[in-house]
Amino acid sequence: MTIYTKATAQGRPRFNGYTHRAYDDAKSREWKREIGYEMKQAYKHTPIKTPIALMVYIEIEPPQSWSNRKRERVIHTPITNRPDLDNYIKAIQDSMNGIIYLDDKQIYKLYAVKRYGKENKITLVVKGET
Structure with a gap:
């Protein structure tokens, strides 16, 4: 499954002082809702109940401020700056629940x-094990 959108990292949890419960910030909550909708459109089956192997490929466009030459040179190279990969993964996993x-x-x-990629997209490969 491929979703054509810019990946958003899971934000820091916020805490309600009255109930003492954690909740997502508005940006993370809205992104998860959007991605969940896209997944529902692409996956019309009942949720998998077996153990799962998950592969996630996140591609992000290079900044527009970079020259075209530099943008072309970095395509398919790893991104090692923030946000961290695990924060992207947390948000994606939560949206798949x-x-x-x-x-x-x-x-x-x-x-x-x-x-880095030519366009913003998230490619997911999910394999249910038996």
Whole structure:
């Protein structure tokens, strides 16, 4: 499954002082809702109930402020600056809960890549193990 959108990292959790519960910041919550909708459109089956191997490929366009020459040169090269890869993965896994699988605790194997690409996109490969 490929989703053509810019990946957003999971933000720091916010805490409600009255209930003492954590919740997502507005940016993370809205992005997860948007990605969840895209996943529901692409995946019309019941959630997977078996252990899962997940592969995530995140491609991000180079900044517009870079020269065209530099932008072309960095395509398919790893991104090593912030936000961290694991923060992207957390947001993606949370958005898949209840749609692709029942809960992200089912994931026992994970492979992830964050690199520059010609367009913003997230490619997901999900394999249910039996």
